[in-house]
Amino acid sequence: MSAVPQQELPRPGGFPEIRYKRYLPKIGPSGFALFTGITLMCTVGLYRVGQGTLERRELEREKVWSRLHLIPMLQAEVDRDTYRREVAAKARDAETMKDVADWKDEPVYNSKRYNAKTFMTTP
Template sequence: MSGSGFHGFKQDMPPPGGYEAIKYKRNLPVRGVGGAVVFSTVAAICAFGFWRVGAGNVEKRELKREQAWSRINLVPLLLAEQDRDAYRRQQAALAREKEIMKDYPGWEAGKSTYNSSRYTPNTIVVL
């Protein structure tokens, strides 16, 4: 052996053009839509929902107003019907009293049992 060196060995060198770059970054695929799209979609849905709730409240308030006015306008009719019914019942009670008490002399049918000129409605209703 000659003592001058390592002539029989070849040094390991990089390939021509160099090695390719080391991939150290994460390469994750994009999954789904971005956060701005999700946020804007949720905001749009919430805005639509609040709009519908507001419209429903306006409609409910209008229906309550209409119902109140319809009841106010029906009060005279209901009172008139109640008066007609009370008059009919009073006349029927007077006719029954005349029929029942016809054999008692001096009985005045329909005369008030109270010693007052003040009107006192009947408290007993015969059906």
């Protein structure tokens, strides 16, 4: 007796779907939106850096020019202070040497050219 083999068939209505993918909900912006946002932020940031560089250059230029214009005034102040100190030193020397008969207030060096003193003594 040979029995006829019975083929195994799907149940009525079929088998359920096999889940081989992850079905996650779409959360957050898309890749294109992220790329566009990052590109925009980098562009704005580089623009701001460039503007800051221009501002810093302008401030440096202004500082250099202000120093250049202040040099004559500062040099005049130094010259006035040097002259005041030399007059005071000559007056002290004259007061100290008033009892010496042949003392003259002459330059130490044999030159008619003005040489500023390299150091000043304090009284």
